[in-house]
Amino acid sequence: PLVATLTFGAAGCDRAADPMPESPMAPSVHVMSAVSHGGAPQLASQLAPVRALTAKFHNFDYAWDAGWNLQVTPCLENPPLGGMGYHFANPAFIDGTVTALEPEVLVYEPQKNGRLRFVAVEYIVPWAIVPETAPPPVLFGEEFLPNPGAELWMMHVWIGAHNPDGLLATWNPNVNCQFAN
Numbered sequence: 001p002l003v004a005t006l007t008f009g010a011a012g013c014d015r016a017a018d019p020m021p022e023s024p025m026a027p028s029v030h031v032m033s034a035v036s037h038g039g040a041p042q043l044a045s046q047l048a049p050v051r052a053l054t055a056k057f058h059n060f061d062y063a064w065d066a067g068w069n070l071q072v073t074p075c076l077e078n079p080p081l082g083g084m085g086y087h088f089a090n091p092a093f094i095d096g097t098v099t100a101l102e103p104e105v106l107v108y109e110p111q112k113n114g115r116l117r118f119v120a121v122e123y124i125v126p127w128a129i130v131p132e133t134a135p136p137p138v139l140f141g142e143e144f145l146p147n148p149g150a151e152l153w154m155m156h157v158w159i160g161a162h163n164p165d166g167l168l169a170t171w172n173p174n175v176n177c178q179f180a181n
Contacts, residue, residue: 043167046100046140050121051159053101058160060108060116067092068106075110075177082165082173084156085109085119086180096129098137098144109161110179119161119175125153142168 057063067090077083085107093102103121111117125137125144130153136143137153144153156170163172 058118063106075180077177082171083175098139109175112179120156120158123155127151
């Protein structure tokens with residue numbers, strides 16, 4: 001049932017990141033994290049192991065083979081706030097625990113040449129596990145944001161693409177879906 005919550009419309013997805021109908025996964029909030037203005041050196045050191053883990057996932061095939069092979073959104077963007085891209089989940093990590101080296105989702109931006117560019121990790125905890133009425137999960141000293149449309153807690157970490165709004169901002173003005181299929 002938990003994976004069913006995240007796979008809305010994802011049936012028939014393949015490595016080419018076929019587009020899907022609009023989904024409730026798109027957050028309706030835009031938050032500039034306090035980390036964008038302070039705490040960045042501490043966060044940078046906390047993210048070093050995550051960057052090392054995901055270095056090989058800049059090649060999408062490695063991410064796919066490692067388990068991030070469930071496409072849970074179409075390419076998401078929210079002009080003028082920016083974009084996110086396609087979200088690929090690893091169902092084995094969607095268990096209600098928050099572990100820096102087990103991001104539930106990897107986020108990719110479509111490129112003109114048809115490839116996918118790694119832009120972010122996303123940590124999620126479904127409300128079916130930690131209800132919206134509970135205190136939000138915390139990672140890297142920051143609280144997760146509620147995503148009512150997808151009924152989950154979320155935290156994006158833009159380690160693959162610079163985000164001028166901050167490492168933990170929801171949308172990235174440097175990411176778009178211009179080349180989505």
